[in-house]
Amino acid sequence: MRPARRDTRAEILSLAEQLFHARGYHGFSYQDIAQALGVKNAAIHYHFASKEDLGLALIGRLRELVRKNLELFRGNPIDPVAAIQAYFGYYRNHCAATHSICAVGMLAAELSTVPDAMRLQARALADEMRELLAAILEAGRARGVMQFAGEPAARALSLMCTMGGAAQVTRLKDSPEVLETVIAQVSRELGLAA
Template sequence: MLRRGFGGFAYQHIAVQLGIRNAAIHYHFPSKDDLGVALVQRYRGGFHAWVADLPSGWSSWQTLRAYFETYGRYLQGEACRLCPGGALAAEFETLPEPMRHEVRLLMRDIHQWLSDTLETGRREGVLRFQGQPSDKAIELAAALQGGLQTARLIGTQRFYQLLDQLALELTGETPACDAGAMP
């Protein structure tokens, strides 16, 4: 789904990879909508687990940098995947309503976490940005999601440069993560 979108993948794709028949998938997920909803719920649960597992000693910038790296990971392998939010927001109009609801929840949680992290980071002096944290959060999320999509057109290297650019603006210095050197 992260490669082809919800409307772009078929039971057949899964069946071939698992070496089963698509009827077997229908046993676990009666309709494609059910499968879609379960996937988004899994993504959201994964995000919550990721946030919960962050080392408590990390600064806001360290956690934000780690979040950037999760996006870099979507490009690893020959897959060139999108982030869940980017794949699903783009085809939001054609999604069944139950999926739309889950996507809204996922996006809300990400924005909330980003906003909190940005606010804390600025208060502690490790992050710099103008405007409201909630607005900056939406800008960051949009840039990451749009950049990931564009990476498939113009090359992954450009996406790592985008990560560096975002880091440069947030910290005011050359990024410590050196995303440009990532694989």
């Protein structure tokens, strides 16, 4: 029942995540975080000895989130349409609204300039994301509320690429309309109601 004492570590992680989505792993510095939090450079190093540690913690948290969603959906796969709308919602309310892009796309771009361990984490994140989408698509088709040709895993991969790309072009063009156009096109092809 302690009063709302600052949890610096959590604040760092949260801010770093925003900065990462907006500017990439190499696009922010310990200085940026320190200044925003009103502490000094060295304080960040106390919580995350190296920037790589921070990067790993960051992706780890995202993986956790995806895994939790997968578990949730598998435990109660009654509404695949709502699940995919939530997926679209992420791009609307997170990416487009904050002019940022998704972590997989950012990490893919920075892949060759990022520590090895982060590369592995990024791969795992992409795998888990694909797994989640495949589960949703498979359930959707089985219940007759989605239509597509081919394997759910293949369609999930393609969808993931499309939406990741959509977030990027949306940001590039600074136009939420881009995202809406792609979502509308994809929805049409999956047989979802507009």
